[in-house]
Amino acid sequence: MVKQLALAALVVGVLGCGPRAARPTTAPAGDEITLYRDRAVIKQRVELVVPVADRATVTVTIAAGVQIEDVVVLDRGELTISELHGTSATVTPAKAAHDDDDDDDDGEVHGPALPPGPTGPTEVTFVVAAPHAGTFAVHLGYVTDRITWAAAYTMTTTAARERVTLRGAVAIHNTTGIALKARAYVVDAELGAWRGRIAEQLGSALAGMTRSTTPIATPRALGEVELGAGETRVELLPGEPPRPMRSVLVFDPVGTKLDHGGSAPIRDAMLGVERSAPTRVTESFEIPRRSASSEGLPAGPVRLLQRNADGGLSVLGEARLFEVATRVAEVDTVAIGTAEGVTGRRERRELTIDDDDRRLVEEFVLTIKNTRTVPVEVVLREHLYRGQNWTLAYQTARDPTKEGPQQISLRTTVPASSESKVLYVVVYTWP
Amino acid sequence: MLLTMGASVRRLAWISAAVAFASTAGAGGPGPRTKITVWASSPGTAAYGGLSYGGYAPTTGAMITEHREIEIGGAEVRLPGVAATLDPASVQLRDLTDPATTITEQRFVPGATTPTEIIRRHVGDTITVVTPKGDVTGTLRSIDEQALVLEIGTGDQRRLQVMRREGYVQDVRLPPGTGVDKPSLVWRVASKKPGTHTVELTYRADGMSWAADYLAVLDEAGTSIDFSAWATVRNATGATFESAELTLVSGGNAGPLALSFNPYGGPMRTAAAAAVPVRYAIATPVHLGAGQSVQVELVPARQKAKSRTVITYEAMPDPSPGFQAYPNTDCNQFNGVGMGNGRAEVAVEVDVPTKDALPEGRVRTFRRKGERLEIVSEDQLRSSTGLARIRLVPDPDVVGERKAVTCTYDERAHTVLEKIEVKIENKSKRAAEVVVREFAWRWPVWRLDSEDTKSARSGPQTLEYRAKVPAGGKKTLTYSVVYTW
Numbered sequence: 020m021v022k023q024l025a026l027a028a029l030v031v032g033v034l035g036c037g038p039r040a041a042r043p044t045t046a047p048a049g050d051e052i053t054l055y056r057d058r059a060v061i062k063q064r065v066e067l068v069v070p071v072a073d074r075a076t077v078t079v080t081i082a083a084g085v086q087i088e089d090v091v092v093l094d095r096g097e098l099t100i101s102e103l104h105g106t107s108a109t110v111t112p113a114k115a116a117h118d119d120d121d122d123d124d125d126g127e128v129h130g131p132a133l134p135p136g137p138t139g140p141t142e143v144t145f146v147v148a149a150p151h152a153g154t155f156a157v158h159l160g161y162v163t164d165r166i167t168w169a170a171a172y173t174m175t176t177t178a179a180r181e182r183v184t185l186r187g188a189v190a191i192h193n194t195t196g197i198a199l200k201a202r203a204y205v206v207d208a209e210l211g212a213w214r215g216r217i218a219e220q221l222g223s224a225l226a227g228m229t230r231s232t233t234p235i236a237t238p239r240a241l242g243e244v245e246l247g248a249g250e251t252r253v254e255l256l257p258g259e260p261p262r263p264m265r266s267v268l269v270f271d272p273v274g275t276k277l278d279h280g281g282s283a284p285i286r287d288a289m290l291g292v293e294r295s296a297p298t299r300v301t302e303s304f305e306i307p308r309r310s311a312s313s314e315g316l317p318a319g320p321v322r323l324l325q326r327n328a329d330g331g332l333s334v335l336g337e338a339r340l341f342e343v344a345t346r347v348a349e350v351d352t353v354a355i356g357t358a359e360g361v362t363g364r365r366e367r368r369e370l371t372i373d374d375d376d377r378r379l380v381e382e383f384v385l386t387i388k389n390t391r392t393v394p395v396e397v398v399l400r401e402h403l404y405r406g407q408n409w410t411l412a413y414q415t416a417r418d419p420t421k422e423g424p425q426q427i428s429l430r431t432t433v434p435a436s437s438e439s440k441v442l443y444v445v446v447y448t449w450p
Numbered sequence: 451m452l453l454t455m456g457a458s459v460r461r462l463a464w465i466s467a468a469v470a471f472a473s474t475a476g477a478g479g480p481g482p483r484t485k486i487t488v489w490a491s492s493p494g495t496a497a498y499g500g501l502s503y504g505g506y507a508p509t510t511g512a513m514i515t516e517h518r519e520i521e522i523g524g525a526e527v528r529l530p531g532v533a534a535t536l537d538p539a540s541v542q543l544r545d546l547t548d549p550a551t552t553i554t555e556q557r558f559v560p561g562a563t564t565p566t567e568i569i570r571r572h573v574g575d576t577i578t579v580v581t582p583k584g585d586v587t588g589t590l591r592s593i594d595e596q597a598l599v600l601e602i603g604t605g606d607q608r609r610l611q612v613m614r615r616e617g618y619v620q621d622v623r624l625p626p627g628t629g630v631d632k633p634s635l636v637w638r639v640a641s642k643k644p645g646t647h648t649v650e651l652t653y654r655a656d657g658m659s660w661a662a663d664y665l666a667v668l669d670e671a672g673t674s675i676d677f678s679a680w681a682t683v684r685n686a687t688g689a690t691f692e693s694a695e696l697t698l699v700s701g702g703n704a705g706p707l708a709l710s711f712n713p714y715g716g717p718m719r720t721a722a723a724a725a726v727p728v729r730y731a732i733a734t735p736v737h738l739g740a741g742q743s744v745q746v747e748l749v750p751a752r753q754k755a756k757s758r759t760v761i762t763y764e765a766m767p768d769p770s771p772g773f774q775a776y777p778n779t780d781c782n783q784f785n786g787v788g789m790g791n792g793r794a795e796v797a798v799e800v801d802v803p804t805k806d807a808l809p810e811g812r813v814r815t816f817r818r819k820g821e822r823l824e825i826v827s828e829d830q831l832r833s834s835t836g837l838a839r840i841r842l843v844p845d846p847d848v849v850g851e852r853k854a855v856t857c858t859y860d861e862r863a864h865t866v867l868e869k870i871e872v873k874i875e876n877k878s879k880r881a882a883e884v885v886v887r888e889f890a891w892r893w894p895v896w897r898l899d900s901e902d903t904k905s906a907r908s909g910p911q912t913l914e915y916r917a918k919v920p921a922g923g924k925k926t927l928t929y930s931v932v933y934t935w
Binding site: 086226 | 661667668671672680682739743744746751796798815816822823826827842843847878879
């Protein structure tokens, strides 16, 4: 059974005989956990029953490894908190090999206590003064790296390959040493980077400063979750109806490996123009996103499965969904193999760096060759990897679409036994 | 043997005229009483290494005043349970029961840390050793890692027994309640009134420090703020203090040594240049357990206070920590060439109920958004009298430049006169209140000669100018500063 404050403990002796000891009640709903990629922020509600209008002491447990200076009192209600003490509870060390009944012959002097074992939950003892007897709520806040998580998805289709059902789950691993029952959110970003963007949003709202157009990760509500020790799985898309899918070809010769997140572009002339660039075009399925249900979904691997007539499942392909690089994309694609008879080539035509105007201009031509006897539609996925500040100055394809901070897609149809060329010009700028 | 164990032996023939803060420890109020003054953690290394070159060290640690009951009558008085990090030279004792009591000798006996050391503290005591052949009780004469020596029997039967510790000694039972393994002060005193005396013990100890932590919770619009200030006190003295009256001291890093002596032969500073320490008395007595950290509230919290948005602008990072030992007389340094556009940041300000600037410390800022709580930033708090400022994010729309219009170094008069011009430009589409932070960085002794806008001091060498700059507008500030030494 998960309880918010499983180890609320009476403390009588900690502060001498001054303040009276109070006890926390069974915690009601009111906790909040926000899961970031690298750590979690916990807002923990503690209810205190103060027997009389007096000073009282109470001890609660919070996540292991949290130092007292990292605990903040977010809301104290009517209480006055005069002291907060923190001690890391320790797990009782395993008995020493000699510390048993037949150790009398070992010749060791029974000396001081053994060194402490692994750190357990942190105990926070606070001394409060209440205006009257009753029950009071206090909210504590802290950050922990002892809750980790990972998201994963499956897409299931039938032999007809016309519709697909998306399922996803977050596996949350709790090693804080305490059980938590809380309203939970997941944010697909590292805490430091995300809070920088929140500060930027706030700064823009307060002072009208220019803000980045790069989309920010949206918190995804997971609902009320109970996190005991170990792993808990939370469904991300319960009851999601099937969505259509269709076959496309994708030419993506660079990928995200060269993406540079800085505001000033990388000036290396050879970046992304290696001679042995891949010519592979993949056979893929394209699945439209539903903006309402997809908002804030965390990135993770996806397996495209096909349910066969005999009821068995076979894997058609694997990909990753909801990556930062595709945060604003309207469709997802899952590659299932190499397209036969269709190849691509990527060439750079021009690179100009203008330091006076702080512009770097790069022009590319993408050539798709189709040896099939039917026309094919190809998605050309390009990555504007040199830097974050870019503008697509010119392009000859249809439906240019921004899919993420440094990713665009262009579309072209190549007639049977023919080839098609798409040209685009990107301009990078820097402050 | 006891006398050889690390004790610092001093002959003292005084009853202390206690230091200033100890004198306030009360003239013998009833019951145990502990007062502790803790200095803030020392600041980190300066950007230019100035503090390490400056030849002075900031005050650290704690001054502890305790009231204790001692029994006078025997040869020695032992007071266990003092801080293990006690500075023996700082110990002062005042007998509140008999002011005529004199101390003839004082020793500080550090705490024992190993089993052998603990047992060795009982040389001369009666102990019991458990062996495979039964219990042996006698007077402990000697002990080392290999063996212990007991004196057993009486009269003609009296003899020494050497027992091998490994394989033979199974257990050692020490006399209860002696406390000799704890850090202790031991005195020889002369008093005409034997019996129980109340004494006031004052000493300095390392291992205790504090640091400020601030919490700011903004509402969704960022226009009101809950602001609280906490001090985290760390007690690594090895001793526990019950119901301690706590005073926390911050600032004042330019200690007495700096005022009178510069070991590198540089110019001396005057008292006027030193930062004045600020003292915070904590309202209620505090339990300071050994090895514990305790948070206490530093100043009363503010709830739903109105916040103001400003843009702070610094043309350069504060160079003054690098020039605390010698004045900088190079007029070409930081005079505008190659300094770039400076750094502007969006910040929120809130009034706080203090007469002094709040001590240095980190501030964690949250924002309530709907039901959720978002972390916004974690940064060092900026504070001046009655004001706390929280930086949020760099503002690319406000730029500026700083240059020295004139700079005159008078080698004979020991002065530098410098006229500074700061230009700021607001490229935003919204008017901004800009706080321009300037540093009188060349030397801590300085005065303003003139300024075209009234400034406020937010630090020993920091000036702040407030200017309203319209959208797309510009503003120029000038001031002159004179450094003397």
